[in-house]
Amino acid sequence: MRWTQAFIPTLKEDPADAEISSHKLMVRAGLVRKLTSGVYTHLPLGLRAIQKVERIVREEMDRTGALETLLPILHPCELWKESGRWDVYGKELMRPVDRHGRECALGPTHEEVITDLVRREVRSYRELPVTFYQIQTKFRDEVRPRFGVVRSREFIMKDAYSFHEDEKSLRETYKVMHGAYTRIFERCGLKFAPVHADSGAIGGDVTHEFMVLAGAGESEVVSCGCGYSATLERGETAPEKPSGKGVELKPLEKVHTPGLKTVEEVAKFLKTEPSSLIKTLLYEAEGETVAALIPGDRELNEAKLRRVLKVDLMTMCEAEAIEKATGGPLGFSGPVGLEKMRLVADPRIKNVKNFVVGANEADYHHVNANLERDFKVNQFADLVVAEERDPCVKCGKPVSISRGIEVGQIFELGSKYSEKMGAMFLGQDGKERPFVMGCYGIGITRTVAAVIEQNHDSNGIIWPLSVAPYQMEVLPVNVNDETIRTTAERLYEELTGMGFEVLLDDRDQRPGFKFKDADLVGLPLRVVVGEKAMAEGKVEIHVRRTGETMRASTDEAPGRIKTLIEEGKVS
């Protein structure tokens, strides 16, 4: 492809709205353009990289025996009501209404649609296991789209769904998919880690996210030298050893704390530490009001609470609901006197005696509240957001928190969808039972961004060979010099003829300008046809990743390039 015909609108300046390197570089190198918030056009160069990733994904999916299909984007709301997700999914689900007034969903994920297909078409255990996949545009109306295609409202995803007669078969396929995902991301040139994760609105209990390690990633990972790793939503850490042993329990007392609502304000006023307070947080969980108790210096992890309560839908109570449930206003809730409510507490509150808690009354707190004596807890469970240096839940050593980009996630769904949607098959024993399901997603466009996030320098992208839009660029420094131009053209033809994907920078521009663009676009190899080397009948071969430069005669150059690639010198 000739640059003059390729439509690669490179930019010198970073776009104003770009925060992370991959976003900046994807715009500057002419891979994408924003149409509107969270919605991007993929330009020719960017689309080529996407198609490379898609090819790798297809090859690895086909290798597992998964069958490629294409499910509709437009879903009837009835299926989402059957699964119960019509109410759970919230505003992220785009819901157009058709000309007949029927509500639809734009598919953010396809569990309902594939379960509907399978319940109609698959009757017997003999037809199981079966796995379907598709590569398709998905929609999620993100509250805050950002980071370019990393968190966008319209994106390309590979999603796969497996159907099994039992958990054992599901676990086998889950393992196969885990392996396929590992190969896919390795082939894309990514450094990544599979981490335990939360299943969110998808459901199921066992799930891994494939996390590309990147300082600018928006996901946080809890990990430990012992091998433990999990997303922040999922990540557990051990409570510190109890330190309040032997402390004398003082009598419960109600104190006036006028206008003080935050933990910091109350602690300061009462001359104590935030860790001596208990936060009492009220949630509406599928019809029940529940209180979660955590130490005053920690944050509640809502995903953990949702798992403990075993609910999909859970929202923090607003002032009115709090008043109705506790008798007191927002900001003054506390466990004392809430006998009728279900209280779930983080075990870390066991460590402290003589707590400060809200008194369920405006401008009042209790001091010297104590577990068991003044209030009882129905259930203890890890509820807080893990923090750097918390003890590892596995080995007790301090964990670290790092950042990453989630490029894939795999789920053991079990029979959540099949039960709700009545998707049954005849088992070997002649009895009907619900399908056991797994699902497996990869963000295709996000993977391209992750590749760039991990493979760039201050000058531009450093494409891995496997996903580069073109494998190499031929760069004549001056197209008005007849020898240079014809040599470059000949090399371009020869390399293209050898089956390589080659970009020829045939623009009539100054060498400096062309070199800058070459670094920015970042193809793995560059063949420079310049005056100096040409005087000796040679061209320069430049490896983008290593910066290595070597000279070869124009005749030998193509063979030299072939060898470099075959011997893995260009990765």
Add this chain to the structure above:
Amino acid sequence: MRWTQAFIPTLKEDPADAEISSHKLMVRAGLVRKLTSGVYTHLPLGLRAIQKVERIVREEMDRTGALETLLPILHPCELWKESGRWDVYGKELMRPVDRHGRECALGPTHEEVITDLVRREVRSYRELPVTFYQIQTKFRDEVRPRFGVVRSREFIMKDAYSFHEDEKSLRETYKVMHGAYTRIFERCGLKFAPVHADSGAIGGDVTHEFMVLAGAGESEVVSCGCGYSATLERGETAPEKPSGKGVELKPLEKVHTPGLKTVEEVAKFLKTEPSSLIKTLLYEAEGETVAALIPGDRELNEAKLRRVLKVDLMTMCEAEAIEKATGGPLGFSGPVGLEKMRLVADPRIKNVKNFVVGANEADYHHVNANLERDFKVNQFADLVVAEERDPCVKCGKPVSISRGIEVGQIFELGSKYSEKMGAMFLGQDGKERPFVMGCYGIGITRTVAAVIEQNHDSNGIIWPLSVAPYQMEVLPVNVNDETIRTTAERLYEELTGMGFEVLLDDRDQRPGFKFKDADLVGLPLRVVVGEKAMAEGKVEIHVRRTGETMRASTDEAPGRIKTLIEEGKVS
């Protein structure tokens, strides 16, 4: 691919809602399943055919120098308001509202989005011409989805857009695209004709539809032995020679026609022919009320009227608007006394004297109305729907009307969009001017249906080799017979190893059942491994299209198949 792992849910019975062969066969052969009205899931076998068509389209588009991109499905309404189509497109445009209350469109076509991209990125004539294309899911909320994927609400389309400095350059690219389309449909094994067409909501004047001739098609084509062909919307025919010459003009008279509204009723009551009446049809055309006059025995062609009036938006007047404009009720409109209104007439009304027309008064008609004497017409233009045996507009011989499926359409748009959206470039003379544009669409899913509509018999599909999901099927008649099974497996491995796409029917089913499915799925070649031929060490090679059957030894069979294909004996 083994049938037992391929998910090909064939059906014996036609689906109840299918009217045409391609729809019936696509469901029965396990290519598609309906999710909801006009929305289909593409199953593995169907998707393979789609991908074959996509590959052909990509190759031919790339060959023209068009650049593949991927534009968003979700469009901000602002762009559609700029082009004016937000109001024109009507209910076919799906308009989801996002979480922030912003109106969006689900792209049915992408003129606005690509024009917005080009106006931002292209500055100079030096960068022209440039053509972009994409293969993408599109949405049109059809009032009556039918014929399976032929008229669906969600479908895959290839759309391309070209940008030029002048009309000359546009015409060159239009011709190149015309050629590419011809090659694409030829390669898909289709018999088709490019016909003059109406541009509808897209705009522009010169446009061709590529029509696959099929008795069950929903489009109608006017054609003549002389080479003239056009869609029914576009198709002109010549008026008959005037026959009313020398007829005496009688005096205009108002007659009582109580309760008679239809042409037939009035003609019968007045003892004359429908052709002696003039129908006066009132339209609201972008703010102006216009009357169209046509002979009583013809139908108005709204597309023609819209072109004559040069408007995008035109609706038939309702009773109230008619009363306001003419003073009379619906059903009694006539041209006499409508001096203030613009009257457009079909030239066929010149043929008759002493017309019957509505009197713009309840229950009254005028008889003996005559052109020029009793009313004047502002403009004459062909306004009627062409009918079989009308004289050809080119040669005068009778035309014929046939049916087809529109698989592609190409348009010379001119500067309709670029002017409305302020998309300008600097010309060679240093002056700013609007881009001249063309656009070019192919219905990918519809093309697959058209292939089947033209290539089937009573037993099933007859795939052309170029788009067949697999090129051949190996059919062991009895998988429990060791010799048969191992021979079939060996042939399957060998043919696959030769680079062919092979389906092995490894199901433990009766031979009759497997043969029926093989005919239904309709792969070009079938290799039958049966008892009789095997006794002589032979297998049977069957060509689906011709029904030809030949025997070859198991060793020779693969070579024989290769030769058949290479020599074009299988098409």
